[in-house]
Amino acid sequence: MEPDPDGDIDHGAPLPPYRQLAGILAARIRRGDWQPNRAIPSEAHLVQEYGLARATVRRAIAVLVDQGVLFVVPQRGTFVKPDSEQPSMPNA
Amino acid sequence: MEPDPDGDIDHGAPLPPYRQLAGILAARIRRGDWQPNRAIPSEAHLVQEYGLARATVRRAIAVLVDQGVLFVVPQRGTFVKPDSEQPSMPNA
DNA sequence: CAACATTTGTTCGTATGTATC
DNA sequence: CGATACATACGAACAAATGTT
Numbered sequence: 001m002e003p004d005p006d007g008d009i010d011h012g013a014p015l016p017p018y019r020q021l022a023g024i025l026a027a028r029i030r031r032g033d034w035q036p037n038r039a040i041p042s043e044a045h046l047v048q049e050y051g052l053a054r055a056t057v058r059r060a061i062a063v064l065v066d067q068g069v070l071f072v073v074p075q076r077g078t079f080v081k082p083d084s085e086q087p088s089m090p091n092a
Numbered sequence: 093m094e095p096d097p098d099g100d101i102d103h104g105a106p107l108p109p110y111r112q113l114a115g116i117l118a119a120r121i122r123r124g125d126w127q128p129n130r131a132i133p134s135e136a137h138l139v140q141e142y143g144l145a146r147a148t149v150r151r152a153i154a155v156l157v158d159q160g161v162l163f164v165v166p167q168r169g170t171f172v173k174p175d176s177e178q179p180s181m182p183n184a
Numbered sequence: 185c186a187a188c189a190t191t192t193g194t195t196c197g198t199a200t201g202t203a204t205c
Numbered sequence: 206c207g208a209t210a211c212a213t214a215c216g217a218a219c220a221a222a223t224g225t226t
Contacts, residue, residue: 053216075193075221077190166202
């Protein structure tokens, strides 16, 4: 099981875990780990990966949805919003 | 002479208990009992540990916050300020 | 159609912390 | 030193929609 590229959650830190996770996910999106209009890992997966409660994961996602970085499709998944800021490649 | 770094509170001493506690906590921080950006024990814990009223504990914390040794994050905890002056290890 | 797995939506209970009175 | 309020986090369970076989 590989640990996360971005580091783990620090429960003793001043920043609440859900804020930490929101930052981590935002960084991974910016880095291109997940492409626009594609689903990020499921809540259950993120729970496993970061050792957090599902409520905490959902809260982090809610932050990014509020920021316009992600959008949720019920019963389908959570996706990276396309027009956040993607360097459009001049015709590939 | 400063109060014992690890001694208990002396209610008969000239120095008020909240000042004694502030000194004790400052000493423990200097000693590295709690790392920068990490939470110190909760107020309730300190109440238990030193046999003081919460108001007294909060007063001691307020002193250290005022001195720039600690900072409080509402609903999260009280944390050791990172740039207070951590003795950088003389080369390990 | 049925059965199953996956995923988000929702709600309840419990615990810990600080804030305030 | 109580009592209450609020924010945060964990755990569990169930519902609903979707996709697959």
